[in-house]
Structure formats: C-alpha cells, structure tokens
Amino acid sequence: MSDPGGPGDEPSRGSVATSPESAAPDRGVRRERRGWYFYDWANSAFSTTVLNVFLGPYLTKVAKAAADADGYVHPLGLDIRAKAVYPFALALSVITQVLVLPATGALIDHTGRKRLVLAVSAYVGAFATVGMYFAAGGRYLLGAGLLVVANVALGCSSVAYNSFLPDLAGPDERDAVSSRGWGFGYLGGGLLLALNLVLYLLHDTFGVSQSMAVRLSLASAGLWWGGFTLIPLRRLRDRHRRRTGESGLATVRAGFTQLGVTLRDMRNRPVTMMFLLAFLIYNDGVQTVINLSATYATEELDLGQSVVIAAVLLVQFVAFGGALLLGRLADRYGGKRVVLVSLVAWTLVTMVSYTLQRGSAVQFIVLAAIIGTVLGGTQALSRSLFSHLVPPGRTAEYFGFYEISDKGTSWLGPFVFAIALQLTDSYRSAIVSLVVFFVVGFALLLTVDMSRGTLEAGNALPRRPNGTKAPV
Structure with a gap:
C-alpha cells in the first residue's frame, strides 16, 4: 500500500471531510x-432481531428437539448440551472472524475497494439471515451454520463501513458523527423489532404459528439488511484509486502481505495497541451480555418472549438518546472518561443481573433501561476514540483488528459463558463470569494516553468551537 498522497492514491478531493x-x-x-x-x-436489524432476541431462544429450542434423553446433541461426535449450542456457535463465528477480519481490512486498503467489500459481505450476510427461515424441526446445525456465515459477513462489512469514518469527519466532529450513526442504527433496529413484536404477539390473528412468526422475523432481518444497504452503496465513494493489473490471487496474496506490514506497524504504536487490547476485552463483555440476554431471560428467569422483545425494544430507543447524550458529554469531558464511567455501569449491571428474581419482568425491564443508557455511547465513543489512533491511509487495516470485538462479534465472552454453563449448568454462574471483562477492560483503558497516541499516529487533536484543544 502506498502512503497517503503517494502514486497509488487519488488527490484527496476533500477526503478529509472536516479538518480542525x-x-x-x-x-x-x-x-x-x-x-x-x-x-x-x-445491519442493526440483524443485531436486534436475530442476535439479541429471536435466534438464541429459537435455536436452543430447535437443538432441544434434536437432543437425546439426557439433553445432549452430538455434532461431529461431540457431546454438547442443547442449551449450549447457541453460545458455542456464536463463539465459533467470531473465532473465524479473528482470522478473517484483519486480512479483510488489509485487502481493502490494498485495493481501495471499500464499497465493493461492503456490498459483497453485506449481501452474503443478508442472504444467510433470510436462510434462517428454513432452520426448523431439528435442523439446529443449519441454524448454527447460517449464524456463523452471517456474523462473519457482518464483521467484514463493518470493517469497510467503519473505515469510512475518518473520510467523513475530521477529529473535532468524529464523536458526534459516530454517535449519530450508532443512534440511527438503534432506531432502525428498533423499528423492525417493533414490527416483529406485533407479528409475534398477534400471530394467531395473522394465521401463523408462534414458531412461524419467529422464522418470519428472522427472515425479515435479512431482507431489511439487504434492502437498506442499497442507500449507502449509492452514496459512498472510494477515495483511493483502485490498483489494476493484478490477478485475483495476486491481490489476495498482497492483502495478506499487507497484513504482516500492519502487524509490524502496530508493534511500534504501543498506545494504539493498548487501547485495542482494552476494547477487545471490555467490548467482548458488552456484546456477550447483549447477545445472550434473551437466552438468559427465557431459560433462567422464566420470562416470556414478549417480555424479552419489549425489553430489547426499550433498549433500542433508550440507546438512541443515550448515544447522543454520551456524545455530548464526550465533547466536554473527553470520550475516554465517558467510556470509563460507562464500564463502571456495565460492571454493576452484570452483578445485579445475577440477583434478578425468577419471573420478575419489572426488574428485567429496569435493567434493560440502564443498559440502553450506556450501550450506544460505549460503542460509538469507542469507535471514535480508535479512529484517532489510526494512521491516515490505513483505516481499514486497523479497523480489521478493531472489528474482532465490535458489533455482534465478541468471541471470548460467549466461549467463557458457554464453558461456565457447560460446567455448572447454571445461567447465573455463567452471566456473573462476565464481570472480569469489564474490570480488566477498565484497568487497561485507564492506562491509555489518548493525546499521545493521537499525535504519534500523525493525527490532529480535536478542538472545541473556541479553538482550544478538546480532551480525547
């Protein structure tokens, strides 16, 4: 990859949307x-309707239908509890991402084809999600396999999507633009979930079974994902000239070569590495809590699916306001400080979830509202903070590593959760095991010097409207 402004790039044409x-x-x-x-x-439709609400309980039900008398299924000769199929499948999908996403980022920066990668991966994920409609009866392996494909595709598309952020916002606007994106996503995911809630609760009125309502909801997330992806594909543009004269194999090989260059470069950026490590840990906890909360509510708290959907729906709309609120607080106090406070809240949320009374919908709803308040800001501000630590012209490469634990892509958390569940047969023990992710993530983030890392990456510090430097 050539350096920014080198022979492999186009003139900037305003590629830095707003300089300080x-x-x-x-x-x-x-x-x-x-x-x-x-x-x-x-893509938030996949996160809300599929990961956060329907697929966990539904796939668990499908696996139980295929289980033996002791409650085990036996894929590839392994003995797996039916209730652990979903968290294991989720963990497998992200272990795959650990291998795929960094290479995807390197390939994007080598070719400059952000839009193409966004398009291909988005539609692979959307079609796989639509295919979940057919995961009925005892076909739990089909559902698990489609989950792996869709979640890997979501990660690849998000690498391309996130790498557009430095092109569209300068340092002083990045917190706000990132927060608006997350907030808009929560509205979209919440709107489709509201429609699916109507279908689920009134399935008899529509003449379909409860199981069919779930399958239609899963498919609708894929259709929503694919349909609305047409809008960014029409409006976004690549800012670097695409390389020509390379075969497909040579392009892939060059991408992996560039990946090695990125890894060597990252070793010379200790602040960036420390932030990335902190994010991978604490966001793994965030994503695990979100992705497995529906299963925890139905299996451990004995709450109905309608309560779970209502809680997740509440999270979506509260998170919209929370993302904007925390974005404004970041302008005044700095994104890092706001994220640190949010991690304290996540720690308390995880500990309190252990004590929830079985069958108490009110307690679960209140906890969901607290989660919504800090969820959007934690994710939006983390993305913005990381963008300050990425050297210009190498955004996709670095975001390939970042995306290993971004939206819907946690890996160690579901694995720890599944192991705890496998060993203890207790969802409460499994959920409380996640506290360590927030405590360790907080401690690591506390050591990150954002201003130093921003300057070492060759980026400008953000400024307030009066011209003074703002905290990062």
Whole structure:
C-alpha cells in the first residue's frame, strides 16, 4: 500500500471531510454521511432481531428437539448440551472472524475497494439471515451454520463501513458523527423489532404459528439488511484509486502481505495497541451480555418472549438518546472518561443481573433501561476514540483488528459463558463470569494516553468551537 498522497492514491478531493480548521463539510460529504448512517440502520436489524432476541431462544429450542434423553446433541461426535449450542456457535463465528477480519481490512486498503467489500459481505450476510427461515424441526446445525456465515459477513462489512469514518469527519466532529450513526442504527433496529413484536404477539390473528412468526422475523432481518444497504452503496465513494493489473490471487496474496506490514506497524504504536487490547476485552463483555440476554431471560428467569422483545425494544430507543447524550458529554469531558464511567455501569449491571428474581419482568425491564443508557455511547465513543489512533491511509487495516470485538462479534465472552454453563449448568454462574471483562477492560483503558497516541499516529487533536484543544 502506498502512503497517503503517494502514486497509488487519488488527490484527496476533500477526503478529509472536516479538518480542525474547516467550518463545515461540503454538501457532497453531508450527503455521504447520511448514506453512511443508513448502513447502521440496515445491519442493526440483524443485531436486534436475530442476535439479541429471536435466534438464541429459537435455536436452543430447535437443538432441544434434536437432543437425546439426557439433553445432549452430538455434532461431529461431540457431546454438547442443547442449551449450549447457541453460545458455542456464536463463539465459533467470531473465532473465524479473528482470522478473517484483519486480512479483510488489509485487502481493502490494498485495493481501495471499500464499497465493493461492503456490498459483497453485506449481501452474503443478508442472504444467510433470510436462510434462517428454513432452520426448523431439528435442523439446529443449519441454524448454527447460517449464524456463523452471517456474523462473519457482518464483521467484514463493518470493517469497510467503519473505515469510512475518518473520510467523513475530521477529529473535532468524529464523536458526534459516530454517535449519530450508532443512534440511527438503534432506531432502525428498533423499528423492525417493533414490527416483529406485533407479528409475534398477534400471530394467531395473522394465521401463523408462534414458531412461524419467529422464522418470519428472522427472515425479515435479512431482507431489511439487504434492502437498506442499497442507500449507502449509492452514496459512498472510494477515495483511493483502485490498483489494476493484478490477478485475483495476486491481490489476495498482497492483502495478506499487507497484513504482516500492519502487524509490524502496530508493534511500534504501543498506545494504539493498548487501547485495542482494552476494547477487545471490555467490548467482548458488552456484546456477550447483549447477545445472550434473551437466552438468559427465557431459560433462567422464566420470562416470556414478549417480555424479552419489549425489553430489547426499550433498549433500542433508550440507546438512541443515550448515544447522543454520551456524545455530548464526550465533547466536554473527553470520550475516554465517558467510556470509563460507562464500564463502571456495565460492571454493576452484570452483578445485579445475577440477583434478578425468577419471573420478575419489572426488574428485567429496569435493567434493560440502564443498559440502553450506556450501550450506544460505549460503542460509538469507542469507535471514535480508535479512529484517532489510526494512521491516515490505513483505516481499514486497523479497523480489521478493531472489528474482532465490535458489533455482534465478541468471541471470548460467549466461549467463557458457554464453558461456565457447560460446567455448572447454571445461567447465573455463567452471566456473573462476565464481570472480569469489564474490570480488566477498565484497568487497561485507564492506562491509555489518548493525546499521545493521537499525535504519534500523525493525527490532529480535536478542538472545541473556541479553538482550544478538546480532551480525547
């Protein structure tokens, strides 16, 4: 990959949307931003409808239908509790991402084809999600396999999507733009979930069974994801000239070569490495709590699916306001400080979840509201913070590593949860095991010097409207 401004790149043409000195982005960049927001709107349907609500309990039910008298299924000759199939499948999907996503980022920066990677991976994920409609009866392996494909595809598309952020916002606007994207995504995911809630609760009125309502809801997330992805694909543009004269095999080989260069470069950026390690740990805990909360509620708290859907729906709309609120707080106090406070809240949430009374819908709803308040800001500000630590021209490469634990892609958390469940047969013991992710993540993030890392990466510090440097 050539350096920014080198022979392999186009002239910038405003590729840095708003430098610290610029007053406002031009009309074209504003249009791109609106299109960029829509990919969060599109893929959040998968996170909310599939991962957060329906697939966990449904796949567990399908696996139980295929289990033996002792409650075990036997894929590839292994003895797996039926209730552990979903968390193991989720962990497998992200272990795959650990291998795939960094190489995807390197390939994007080598070719400059962000839009192409976004398109291909988004539609692979969308079609796999639609295919979950057919995971009925005892076909738990089909559901688990499609989960792996869809979640890996989501990660690949998010690498491309996140790498557009430095192109669309300068350092002083990045917290706000990132927060709007996350907030818009929560609205989109929440809207489809609300429609699916109507279908689920009134399935008899629509003449379908409860199981069919779940299958239609899963398929609708794929259709939503694929349909709304057309908007960012029409509006976003690649800013680097695509390389020509390389065969497909040579391009892939060059991508892996570039991956090695990225790894060597990251070793020379200790602040970036420390932030990435902290994020991978604490966000693994965040994603695990979100992805397995529906299963915890139905299997351990004995709550109905309608209560779970209502709670997740509440999280979506509260998270929209929470993302904007925490974004404004970050402008005043700095993104790092706000994220640290949010991690304290996550620790308390995880500990309190252990004590929830069985059958208490009110307690679960209250906890969901607290989660929604800190969820959007934690994720949006983490993405913005990391973008400050990435050297210009290498965004996709670095975001390939970041995405290993971004939206819906935690890996160690589900594995720890599944192991604890396998050994103790207790969802409460499994959920409390996640506290360590927030405690360790907090301790590591506390050591990160964001201002130093931003300058070492060759980026400008953000500024307040009065011209003074803002905390990062």
